[in-house]
Amino acid sequence: MKLSDLRYDLSIIASWIEPGSRVLELGCGEGDLLHWLKKEKAVKERGIEIQESKVEKCIEKGISVLQGDINEEIEDYPDNTFDYAICSQTLQQVFEPRGLIHSMMRVAKKGVVSFPNFGHYRVRMQLALTGRAPVTKELPYSWHDTPNIRVLSLLDFKKFTEDAGVKIFKQAAINTKGNQRQGRRVTVLPNLFATYGIFLIGKE
Amino acid sequence: MSEYTDSSRPGRTVGLVEKKTFTFAGPPDRLRLESGAEIGPVTLAYETCGTLNPDKTNAVLVLHALSGDSHVAGYYDPKDAKPGWWDIMVGPGKGIDTDQYFVICSNIIGSCCGSTGPASVNPETGKEYGTRFPVVTIGDMVEAQKALLDHLGIDTLLSVIGGSVGGMQVLEWCARFPERVRSAVPLATTSRHSALAIAFNEVARQAIMADPNWNEGHYYSGKKPDMGLAIARMIGHITYLSDESMRLKFGRKLQNRSALSFEFGAEFQVESYLQYQGKKFIERFDANSFLYITKAADYFDLARQYGSGSLVKAFSRCRAKFLVVSYTSDWLYPTYQSREMVKAMKKNDLDVSFCEIDAQWGHDAFLLPNERLDHLMAGFLKGVSDEIE
Numbered sequence: 001m002k003l004s005d006l007r008y009d010l011s012i013i014a015s016w017i018e019p020g021s022r023v024l025e026l027g028c029g030e031g032d033l034l035h036w037l038k039k040e041k042a043v044k045e046r047g048i049e050i051q052e053s054k055v056e057k058c059i060e061k062g063i064s065v066l067q068g069d070i071n072e073e074i075e076d077y078p079d080n081t082f083d084y085a086i087c088s089q090t091l092q093q094v095f096e097p098r099g100l101i102h103s104m105m106r107v108a109k110k111g112v113v114s115f116p117n118f119g120h121y122r123v124r125m126q127l128a129l130t131g132r133a134p135v136t137k138e139l140p141y142s143w144h145d146t147p148n149i150r151v152l153s154l155l156d157f158k159k160f161t162e163d164a165g166v167k168i169f170k171q172a173a174i175n176t177k178g179n180q181r182q183g184r185r186v187t188v189l190p191n192l193f194a195t196y197g198i199f200l201i202g203k204e
Numbered sequence: 205m206s207e208y209t210d211s212s213r214p215g216r217t218v219g220l221v222e223k224k225t226f227t228f229a230g231p232p233d234r235l236r237l238e239s240g241a242e243i244g245p246v247t248l249a250y251e252t253c254g255t256l257n258p259d260k261t262n263a264v265l266v267l268h269a270l271s272g273d274s275h276v277a278g279y280y281d282p283k284d285a286k287p288g289w290w291d292i293m294v295g296p297g298k299g300i301d302t303d304q305y306f307v308i309c310s311n312i313i314g315s316c317c318g319s320t321g322p323a324s325v326n327p328e329t330g331k332e333y334g335t336r337f338p339v340v341t342i343g344d345m346v347e348a349q350k351a352l353l354d355h356l357g358i359d360t361l362l363s364v365i366g367g368s369v370g371g372m373q374v375l376e377w378c379a380r381f382p383e384r385v386r387s388a389v390p391l392a393t394t395s396r397h398s399a400l401a402i403a404f405n406e407v408a409r410q411a412i413m414a415d416p417n418w419n420e421g422h423y424y425s426g427k428k429p430d431m432g433l434a435i436a437r438m439i440g441h442i443t444y445l446s447d448e449s450m451r452l453k454f455g456r457k458l459q460n461r462s463a464l465s466f467e468f469g470a471e472f473q474v475e476s477y478l479q480y481q482g483k484k485f486i487e488r489f490d491a492n493s494f495l496y497i498t499k500a501a502d503y504f505d506l507a508r509q510y511g512s513g514s515l516v517k518a519f520s521r522c523r524a525k526f527l528v529v530s531y532t533s534d535w536l537y538p539t540y541q542s543r544e545m546v547k548a549m550k551k552n553d554l555d556v557s558f559c560e561i562d563a564q565w566g567h568d569a570f571l572l573p574n575e576r577l578d579h580l581m582a583g584f585l586k587g588v589s590d591e592i593e
Contacts, residue, residue, distance in 0.1 A: 046555075052576070055559045059527065059580050062587025066546065066558045076550040 006036055008183035009196050012172050013086060013112050016200050017041055021083035024108060026070040027090035031058035038063055048073045074103045082108035091115045092148045098164060105203055114198040119153030119191040138195050154190055154197040161201060170200035216296045217287055218253040221278035225249050225318060228351045241338035248352050249274045249318025250310035253294060254302035261592055263358045264300060266309040267366030267373040270497050271489055273317035276309035292573050299581035305362060313348045314340040314496040322492035335421030340496060342504045346376045360384050363585060367391035367570040372504045378522040379510045387588040388524040392534050392570040394541040395515055396505040401536055404443050405498040408436035412491045421492050433491040434482030441481045446533040446566030450474060515548040526556040527584040531569040
């Protein structure tokens, strides 16, 4: 499997993971990232996913996954069980993000967090010009039915890491196309032009 | 636990299979049981399907539940009305694919389907053991299965798989012989019975022992405690269903009548169903075996046995890769009991997958056709096989 077989944001995360490491993914969906990492980087993989049908898809791929709530399941692991804890496009749906990142830093040496950027210019324009809560491709729900209860911008996350005493080792601001399979890095004014942010974080 | 449900699906089968037996612990040897008692010789009835590969790395041991037997799949005779009890799962291209794996299933000791149990003749007396048969545990059942594997020349099992009381044997295998088990699939099971589960078993046992024909367990030359055993089975069947499945299956529908009779016959469909299940059961099962196996299940306590009360400590012995599966409507061994196991496995950094399957059919769900379970099983086993290569 090639790196380009993965969705663009996942391919960036995959490129950051050291071969042979121990990886926990919170909200691993159908297990595409873990499957790739297991095959190509021989990682020892663990996933947590709440939806039964997605759990089935993961196990069919031969990866180890637990059906359950990420906030609860992460607590059972002893300290430093993993090299990486990944939370890909899920943080914005977590009720207590600070607690979850704290747990990620407890069970793993490093964390990877990615989320849709609420500072993107289209989000800003919608609110500014129409006066209504933004609905975008990356955050496609209405205010009343959205699972994305913790929308944040890239700058918000940087400020958060400073306050929480978490160090950012790597970061990628990206712009993806419709189905998210392809994309490119954003270097100019990322908080305005990136649709997603990806961060590799760790303890100070 | 109600093997031989009426749910067989058409499809490919392993075809004809043979009921084999293996006898060990003959004089001068004896099998020493957990209670300290000794018995011998011990016979196990077993069945195999598929082909053992030259490296002997593709053996899967399937463990049956309370009332099951060694006939896991296929047919003894082309004219048989029904295949083995898990034919929907075990066969070519099925969840446990017999084109890939060598499947072994043996009848547990204490049972009555070809393996040594209370209905067997005690060679010392020339009469059936009856209740002189020593109390056996889940550990004793596994110890006997290990003797069978030694006999078959199989050192390491690719997987041990079983539901309910079969799942208890799976857990016991992982703790007792960790170096011989590569992976394990405990389905719809528990690491120890709740008071609720023990309570139902005790009522069932009391029903048998209250039958005047039971005669302290020595009934083999006279009338059998059929009524007691039938009631015990009826109680069991209630615990295998769920409120929802009973509502859907029976509701308050009447059997072969349109109005209440104001008599005590079986009027409601649910009554008729339970009576039918009871009646069917006495034709194939021994009442004493029911007493012994339910007792073994009640005694089973992985944490007490291997962890001085700590399930985390108990699992620290295990090495297997696990797939734990529970069912949403199983109130006999509810999901929280599976989650307790998973939690203890995680604390030991064991490789565990867990899935709670949404099913309305109660505890019995693990024996019913379910594509999700087929996929989970096939994917998990393939993953384990791939890791060997």
